[in-house]
Amino acid sequence: MKLREIAHSRTGDKGNISNISLIVFNEADYNLIKEKVTPERVKEWFKDIIQGEVERYELPKLGALNFVLDKALGGGVTRSLALDKHGKSLSSALLEMEI
Template identity: 60%
Template sequence: MKLYEIAHSRAGDKGNISTLSLIPFEESNYTLLKEKVTIEKLKVHLQHIVKGEIVRYEMDNVQALLFVCQNALESGVTTSLSLDPHGKTLSSYLLEMEI
């Protein structure tokens, strides 16, 4: 199953950092996401994109995960040559992850 089936996401940017939220459609799936979307697994999924560390915040208060990915935007929004320098589309890429 792809994350897309059970969760949604929005990507944000700060300099060369990409922030990726992961929010289950049904709050009952929050525990499943915590179990399945580990930093190790996400690192593999994002291996061609994120070159730095990934920190995972478990926001139990709103039943959502937040991934903060360092060195993810090819030197950063203002100097990246990427067609999508903000990495806005990375939210869709995250949701393609198989669990």
């Protein structure tokens, strides 16, 4: 299944760092995404854009994972030539991941 079937996502940015939240619709699915959506897997999923590390923060009471993607926005909003300088589409891209 794709992540979008059991979760939704939001993206934020600060400079060259993207912040992606992954939030399950049903708390029963939290352990599944915790097991399947690792920092290594997220880095591999975005291998064409992430130049730095991926850190994951777990928020079990919210049924969420938060990923911080370092060096992922082409230098940041004021330096990037990307069409999506803020990286807002990254949340939709993550939801396409198969688990």
